[in-house]
Amino acid sequence: MCKTAERICASAVAHSFTPRTRGLPEIVDPRGHRPVNRGRETYSAGPAAPPPVSGGSRYRGRPTPAPVGKALQEKEEVLEAGGCTHLSEKMGVLCPTGCELKKSLLKQERNVRPSVDLLKRSVDDLYQSSNNVYGYVTHMTTEVAQRQRVSQGNDAVVSQYTDSLETQHAYVKEAVDITFPQNIRILQSVLEKVRDKIQRLEKAISEQKARCSTPCKVSCPIPVVSGKECEDIYRKGGEESQMYLIRPDTLGMPYKAFCDQSTNNGGWVLIxxxxxxxxxxxxxxxxxxxxxxxxxxxxxxxxxxxxxxxWLGNDRISHLTKMGPTELLVEMEDWKGLKVHAKYEQFTMQGDAINYILSVARYSGTAGNTFMQGANELLGENRTMTIHNGMMFSTYDRDNDKWLPGDPSKQCSREDGGGWWYNRCHSCNPNGRYYWGGAYTKNMAKHGTDDGIVWMNWKGSWYSLKSISMKIRPFFKS
Incomplete structure (x- = not known):
């Protein structure tokens, strides 16, 4: 063990402390020499040239070719082949022995090992901390990337909502700047009209209160004159147009009716x-x-x-027409005061058993022959389905019209507002709904149909007349 260490030290010392003299041959420790390659050594030029030092260093003198035919120079004898003692100057007297080097290394090992162990633990702690930091940084990187994606998504949403908000702002601004003022002006105009109507109503109420300050009469005085019908009353001297008692059947009870004794020589029963x-x-x-x-x-x-x-009553009207030939006069007026009429020289109405079938003939007048011809503005089948002549009477609870009989959703009387001789459905509708002012629209109608007081051949479907009356009297040939 000591010898091996001694040789290692000797080699290192010989290599490190070989003295060099400027211009003199360099002293080389044989142990410090290492061949350049694995083959045999070759000599350098020059006499007595020492072997190369430390990786092939050579003298600076002029090279001389190696001797030919002569044996190679013998190596210098190694002074120290092993052991633990030497004081050779060539080996270096200051070089410690192998054993001393071992003791020194062991002593240094005892001092260095705790530091190395401490350093190892520190390295381990640092490694663990590095792993923790790496994991934290990786997590933070993922979190940042995710937050970036969320942020980008939020930016898109914010941009979308910003565009929507700008659109809504423009709409609100237009509404506030333009629409609302216009609506306010319109409402102010409507309010003024309502105020005017309220004032007129208040005035009418005041007038009614003034009239009602005295007791009201609950019935009209009945004239002394009476008869079978208004023509009979006229012949008996009842020439004033007013309410009378008539008694068409001597076995029946008398009833009240209004007699028009001034129109076209009088004698008309207002039905x-x-x-x-x-x-x-x-x-x-x-x-x-x-x-x-x-x-x-x-x-x-x-x-x-x-x-x-x-409405006088279907039973009474039917009985009056059965007394003899009867003529019908229909008079009407629009909201401008214009008047027209339609006259039929033959008018009959059957009894309840066959649903009061209507029959008319021989038209004359200025209103247009709706009963017999239907609506002039229509053509073909559309026109014939508006003819009233020959139709049965219908009400909303007894459907006798020609519009899909038996179907409760297809009833002319229910849609057009009154009882009448409906076909499918009408060209005139005297018993329809009353509309003030004349013209009306589908939106005003209950079912979107022309349910006003209509005479199509005069004013069309969407004009409701101000007044209309139907009168009958016995027909006499002139």
Whole structure:
């Protein structure tokens, strides 16, 4: 062990401390020489040239070719072949022995090992900390990437909402700057109109209160004159147009009716009258059979000379037409005061057993022959389905029209507002809904149909007349 260490030290010392003299041959320790290659050594030029030092170093003298035919120079004898003692100057007297080197190394090992162990533990701690830091950095990198994706998504959403907000802001600004002021002006105009109507209503209420300050008459005085019908009353001297008692059948009870004794020589029994919308004509079958409404009222002259809105009753009308030939006069007025009429020299109405079938003939007048010809503005089948002649009477609770009989959703009376001789459905509708002002629209109608007081051959489907009346009297050939 000591010898090996001694040789290692001797070699290192000889290599490190070989003295060099400027211009003199260099002293080389044989142990420090290492061949350049694994073959045999070759000599350098020059006499007595020492072998190369430390990796092939050579003298600076002029090279001389190696001797030919002579034996190689013998190597210098190694002074120390082993052991633990030497004081050779060539080996270096200051070089420690192998054993001393071992002791020195062991001593240094005892001092260095704790530091090395401490350094190892520190390295381990540092390694663990490095792993923790690496894991934390990796996690943070992933988190940052995820947050970047979320941030990019948020940026897109924010941009989208910003665009939407700008659009809404523009809409709100337009509404505030333009639409709202326009609507406010329109509402102000409507408010002014409503105020005017309220003032008119307040005035009308005040007038009604003034009229009602005195007791009202609940019935009209009945004239002394009476007869089978208005023509008979006229012949007996009842020449004033007012309400009378008539008794067509001597076995039946008398009833009230308004007699028009001034139009076309008088004698007319008013069987239907519309004038102000005060009476609802959307009635059941039994109401139309018995009759309903207000026959007449007093305007302060002591007798009922102003007819009200009413329907005389299908049973009574049918009985009057069976007494003999009967003619029908229909008079109407629009909201500008224009008047027209339609006259039929033959008018009959059958009884309840066959649903009061209508029959008319021999038209004359200025309103247009809707009963027999239908609506002039229509053509072909569309026109024939508006003819009323020959139709049965219908109400919303008894469907006798030609529009899909038996189907409760296809009823002319239900859609057009009153009882009438509907076909599929009408060209005139005297018992329809009352509309103030004349013109009306589908949006105003209950079912979107022309349900007003219509006479199509005069004013079309979407104009509701101000007034209309139907009168009958015995027909006499002139």
């Amino acid at each position: 239907q009258n519309r004038m102000d919308g005060s009476v609802d004509f959307g009635r059941r079958w039994d109401d139309y059979r018995r009759g309903f409404g207000n026959i007449a009222f007093d305007v302060g002259k002591g007798h009922c000379q102003t007819p009200g809105e009413y």
